[in-house]
Amino acid sequence: MSDTIIAVSYNYQNTPVELRDKVALSDDEAKQFIRAAMEGQGEIKELAIISTCNRTEIYAVLREPGHFFDWVTDQYQHLKQVNLKTESADPTILYNAHAIEHLFGVAGGLKSMMLGENQILSQVKSSYELILSLPYSFPILNRLFQDAVRVGKSVRTNTHLCKGAVSISLAAADLTRKIYANFSKLKVLLVGAGETTELTAVHLRAIGVVDFIIANRGEERRKVLAEKFNAKAISLDEIPSALTQVDIAIVATKSKDYLITHDMVKKSLSERKQGSFLIIDISSPRNVDPLVGDLPQIYLYNINDLDKVVAENLEKRKKELPVANEIVREIAAEFREWFKTLEVVPTISRLSGYFEHIRDQELGKFKYKTTEQEFQKMDDLSRKIIRKLLHYPIKELREQNNNGNLTVSKIDTLWDLYRLKSFKKDKE
Amino acid sequence: MILFIHSVNVLLPLIYGVALGMYAWHFFQNTSKIGEYASRALLTAIVLHLVYLVSQGVHFRIFPVATIFASMSMFALNISVIYLIIERISKDRKTGIFFLIIIFCFQLCSSMLITFESPTNSILSNSMFGIHTTLTLFGVSALAISALYSIMYLMLAKEIKRHRFGLIYDGLPALETLENMSRYATGAGIIFLGAGLFTGHLWSYKVLGYFFKYDVKIIASDVAWFFYLFGWILVKIRHLHGLKMSRVAIGGFLAFIIILFVANFVDTTFHSFI
Structure with missing residues (x-):
């Protein structure tokens, strides 16, 4: 029988976060898992692990499927002292085609909590690099992970599944990208020192913004955040003068009044040397006078606008799912085609066994009807006939496999012609 | 052939x-x-x-x-x-x-x-004519490109202002990129057109003996170029950005094209002396 690909998946859909934390594996722990599998005498031929905050998945190639989950449970107990039996863990276990499509879906961002998430592809790549760094051979998982990365890239290139911001802070960063090109020259005013402001600043820093001014009522928090972003800290009274210097203003406070008024911005426009001015008001109630948006060169967005952007982007991503699924299916079919061709060795051995079985059966009928010498001659003759009969089919199978011409349908035909599947059952 | x-x-x-x-x-x-x-x-x-x-x-x-x-x-x-x-x-x-x-x-x-x-006319076979027309056309092309980038700028700016995230928003590069491209193209246009007009005058001097020959197209082109140059200096001095700069670029090109069309209507030959 051919090898089996299996996937054991603990993910955000089937495992609570507490257990996900317990089953998560660091690179070193993953290496220990893989070593245990590769150096053991069990049924595991190859093993790879993807471990992120939202999922820990173990992919393996097995000689015979059977007790793999027990092995996984034992390893967790042995290496991490986690008893999965008492944790009532209920991972998803997938085999062959389902396991392949699952991994491809993961790499494509189709299975992510935030549909179309980008980071997962680099995490799949890291898992692949980890098995490459180990001194074992992973012929099947090597190809499987290569194809998974291919799916990830193709989904990102040929669909919009991973495009458009799907959180408020990312939407703010996206808007920045649509207005400005040289991020390192931008100056950003952060009004408020809360979590949302900080997260937005993190995203802006990720795209290359370095110059921040932080305005906050509370001095202590203002200084903490200013230190974190290497920024200048100012009081709320200094906002009007800051408006003349900055390109972007992110406002997120709990104030019930407008902190940035129409007159304040209008006045700053005459003194500004910069061009476009992006103002993002994430406060509720609003802290920026909505009339500011009517001024020329001002692009004002409030939390409702950004929520709308996020909702629209999520909707757009969902619409891309059929195309992304098609990419997954196409590459999975290619992989399965390749995987099936690996069955040439079992096919040859099964075919030889089949012919040998018939020879034994027919020869057995004459065992007690002929002399020993005659029987020996018949045995030699039948052996030579079978060898000659099988010579060209086996040679052709090997050559076609080496040339990449051996298709699944050809192998299937061969198995059907000689009923090779039922042949083994009969023998058993 | x-x-x-x-x-x-x-x-x-x-x-x-x-x-x-x-x-x-x-x-x-x-x-x-x-x-x-x-x-x-x-x-x-x-x-x-x-x-x-x-x-x-x-x-x-x-x-x-x-x-x-x-x-x-x-x-x-x-x-x-x-x-x-x-x-x-x-x-x-x-x-x-x-x-x-x-x-x-x-x-x-x-x-x-x-x-x-x-x-x-043998003048049209002169190599100086080739340089004059090539530079001039490159200049005009660059100014046209600048106007196109400015149009794109205005379209995208309008979409962002109105919070619309459709084809224009997805398809066009950042406002600042469009502004820079328009700025570079205008600069290149003024230089090429200026060089083209100058070689034209030089050519006129060599062939006809006049540095400035009275011709409606020459006058129109020279005036348009000076207006462009003035606009460029204005943008620089007054630090005009984005919307204003785009409007100047589009307006300048439209005025230039209109002047040339009117000039061409008045005089249908290449130049009055050719």
Whole structure:
């Protein structure tokens, strides 16, 4: 029988976060898992692990499927002292085609909590690099992970599944990208020192913004955040003068009044040397006078606008799912085609066994009807006939496999012609 | 040869039209494969266009911009080349549709109205004429490109202001990029056009003995160039950005084109003295 690909998946859909934390594996722990599998005498031929905050998945190639989950449970107990039996863990276990499509879906961002998430592809790549760094051979998982990365890239290139911001802070960063090109020259005013402001600043820093001014009522928090972003800290009274210097203003406070008024911005426009001015008001109630948006060169967005952007982007991503699924299916079919061709060795051995079985059966009928010498001659003759009969089919199978011409349908035909599947059952 | 020139003259707007269709498809459907085909179609058109102009030059022994319609064809080629270079550098094909509309219209107009005749004036065979017209047309092309980028800027700015995230928002590069491209193109346009007009005056001096010959097109071009230069200095001094700069670029180009059309209406020859 051919090898089996299996996937054991603990993910955000089937495992609570507490257990996900317990089953998560660091690179070193993953290496220990893989070593245990590769150096053991069990049924595991190859093993790879993807471990992120939202999922820990173990992919393996097995000689015979059977007790793999027990092995996984034992390893967790042995290496991490986690008893999965008492944790009532209920991972998803997938085999062959389902396991392949699952991994491809993961790499494509189709299975992510935030549909179309980008980071997962680099995490799949890291898992692949980890098995490459180990001194074992992973012929099947090597190809499987290569194809998974291919799916990830193709989904990102040929669909919009991973495009458009799907959180408020990312939407703010996206808007920045649509207005400005040289991020390192931008100056950003952060009004408020809360979590949302900080997260937005993190995203802006990720795209290359370095110059921040932080305005906050509370001095202590203002200084903490200013230190974190290497920024200048100012009081709320200094906002009007800051408006003349900055390109972007992110406002997120709990104030019930407008902190940035129409007159304040209008006045700053005459003194500004910069061009476009992006103002993002994430406060509720609003802290920026909505009339500011009517001024020329001002692009004002409030939390409702950004929520709308996020909702629209999520909707757009969902619409891309059929195309992304098609990419997954196409590459999975290619992989399965390749995987099936690996069955040439079992096919040859099964075919030889089949012919040998018939020879034994027919020869057995004459065992007690002929002399020993005659029987020996018949045995030699039948052996030579079978060898000659099988010579060209086996040679052709090997050559076609080496040339990449051996298709699944050809192998299937061969198995059907000689009923090779039922042949083994009969023998058993 | 003349049959070849006539055939290519018909073929060129067709290929530019096909490229325009594909760029439009790419813009609206965001099919990257179609974008690649569009780029190849444009490259094919450019190569054919070059062959077409060289053939004209060889056959008629003239730099092929002696008439307004021949100039339009050269203008279409210049924009095509400049756009293709920008596309290859920026790896962005979404703005192609905007350029191809202009290119297609100019080439179609040229192909429909051009007449192929041997030169009657030896001045048109002078190499200085070639330099003058090439520089001038490059200048005008750059100014047209600047105006196109400014139009894109205004379109995108309007979309962002109105919180609309449709095709324009997805398809166009950042406002600052569009502004910079427009700024560079204007700078290049003023330099090339200035150099073109200057060589024209130099050529006039060499051939006719006058540095400044009274001719409605020369006056119109010189005045337009000075206005452009004034606008450029104004933008620099007053730190005009974004919307204002885009409006100046578009207004400047429109005024320039109108002046040239009026001048061409007054005097239908290349120049009054040719």
